[in-house]
Amino acid sequence: MKFYQRLAYYSFGVLLGALFVAFVLTGKDTRCSYFPNERVLNNIRTKPLKYSLEASRKLAEDWIDTIDIKNTLTYGDVDFDKSNVKYEDGKLYWIEGYTTLKDTIQLKIVNYETRAVLEDIVRVKTKKNVP
Template sequence: MAFLRRLGWYLVGLSIGIVFLVFFLKKKSGENGIEFCYFPNCRVLKDMRSKPILFSDDFKSEKDTMLVKSFLTEGDIDFGKSDTESKPCKTYLINHETKNKELILKAQNCTDKIIILSVEEN
């Protein structure tokens, strides 16, 4: 009898856990789902997306803001060439391939804003 009682409580806990897990994974997989960033590339890009974007005076005006946003969503940060120790703003080089061209975005990540310095072809 004690075994059946333990088994019953185990199944109750298991069913509650499964319901929670299904709800949580459904949120993660949806369009408005939860985004998990475990790797440094994803964490830095997510931080940069949450700040307002400013353009430096040297930045050419014909570059589109949608192009910059594509860097911040699909780009790869080159941490070897980036200056992550500079103060007050860290400078990142973000690689992104678009229309068979590899482009490099140079941006400064400050505490309250992002300054786009340049976009160049590699």
């Protein structure tokens, strides 16, 4: 078998393999989140987020916005000492993050099977130096 024939067979095989891998992995969440903090935040982010009446009132104020909630759910830290507690039919999580004004906030989120509910937003008075 000549070189160009072997190259053609090899290229055809690589193309078929690439198509198979693309077909298998398309549309799936292929992110790897092994740490507990990232797993909890990823689980909450993948569900529809509902707001309680108290959280809606605080979001109407000027010091916090939904962008701050989104950033906290992406880059925040889960306080496992107060979290992972059974609450009604779900689990309660306290997530600490920062606003765009560099204020520290804590989100009280109840994680159910099909949805997550933001119960309360607590503003911590201390300001920290955040990058």
